Amino acid sequence: MKALFLFLFLISTSLFSQEDLLAKEYFKNGEFEKALASYQALYKKTPNNNNYFVALIKSHQQLEQLDEAEALLKNQISRITYPALYVELGYNYQLKNDIEQANINYNKAISFVDDNPNYAFSIGKYFEDRSLLERAVATYEKAMSLKADLNFNSQLAKIYGEQGNVEKMFESYLNFIEFNDTYINSIKRAFNEFISEDSENESNQILKKILLKKIQHNPDLMWNELLSWLFIQQKDYKKAFAQEKAIFNRKPESLNRVEELAFIAVNDEEYDIAQEIFVYITETAQDPETQIAAHDNLLQIEAKTSNDLNSLEKKYLSLFDTFGRSLGTLNLQISYAHFLAFYVHEPQKASTFLKSSLGLPLTALEEGKVKLELADILVFEEKFNEALIYYSQIQRNLKNSTLSQEARYKVARTSYFKGDFKWAESQLKILKSSTSQLIANDALDLMLLITDNKFEDSTQTALKLYAKADLLAFQNKTDDAIQVLDQVLIEHKGTTIEDQALYKQGKLLESKNEFTKAETNYLNIITNYKDDLLADDAYFALAELYEKRLQQPEKAKEYYEQIIFNYEDSIYYVEARKKYRMLRGDAIN
Known part of the structure; x- marks a missing residue:
């Protein structure tokens, strides 16, 4: 009997849920007569369900049946004590152009807050739903003044944002997280809608002023963290570093935040400030592990920015003299071997050095890291x-790990370098669903390259030549790679691989600071291949080139705009829109 009752209950609940969804769909689609009938039925079954009652009122209002709505509201108000219904009654009078009665009911709703400030939750929400924002503000502020532990700053901030009052919005959000810092990441996302990379943007200036004032009057580290975050959004890493140092000086538990800032600067190719930060870490860190990692990162930056390879090698060797060749310096050993092979071009010396590292008592993961670099050197x-x-071996020993997936990708890439495109393609298909988004993206890009060009001719000459250029680029032989791509562009002009060769060469030219030549390549793509896969890549590359390298912001804006209007599905769409609005000088993103 119990089982039958439960079965019937579940059936009833399911049918009820379907009726609810159908009513919402009718209302959403503007079929208000059907919505009205559905909500009347639902309300009749559950007369105490306020959501159905309000939906019923709104359905009447949409059909301009205002007297019916008024009668229902007055009846409901006489039955139950729910002050927010006075907001609905007031709004109904407003729809009838009876402003006097509307205001009487709005004020009546707010007056309930005097007796019980907790009513502000529902009353304020109803005012918000009807876009009566000033009334909502009055409700929330009144409740907070009457009961100190109520915090409506989040609701107030949202309203101020809708009204365009950026300063009050910032202040309300900051007041909110002052008592509830678990929402700090949500607040950052909200702020991101208003600030930009431009430090002179009015909203940026307002937020900075408020945070500095907070720091002066209430020296909570949260304000320093937010100020550092603001400077990072502006790419002003030096000022962010000053804040991070201030935070660490007061709370010297970990240098993780400082280290994270250094990596952000590296990724943005702001090497000078990144070096300054890593030097600070080497001088400040108490544990050898953090010091060694900072030294390692300093040398990797120097390898990218300096031509004095002899001096750099001496620095590596000096670190091994200081810290030894042990498990503690394993990452430094891998980094040194990479430097020897890919910068000094002494792969034999690099391999010998790294094979000796395998003699250390390594875990399976550590052994995998060493073997991955060894394999890369062998590909070199x-x-x-x-x-x-x-x-x-890495795939077999570290199944399902990110390192294993990286090794699988490199198996495919090595097969591609060899010209074994069929095997490479089969491996890349597996990796498209990799848990690592970066590996999945790389796998997809390489697979598309092979798929698009493998049938161009039976000997696959163009693809093999392109793969050779890719290998040279991997070997850090940039000039040679550019020359081979020239050969592709001359000998295989008009083939499907031409736009990819132009794009690849453009990126290599950029790495050599040959920006005008890179510009020519990208322009060639958008002129002759604007309907192909790499068109949005070329538009974005051009925009970035004009903005960051050639100091031509108007041209940059023009190419960002092309992505916004013509490539809505592009992975660059969100970033292009953000950059475009910043260059246009929008106060709000």
């Missing part, structure tokens, strides 16, 4: 089969 030497053995 074009010892593809030996490299594939190492990659395969």
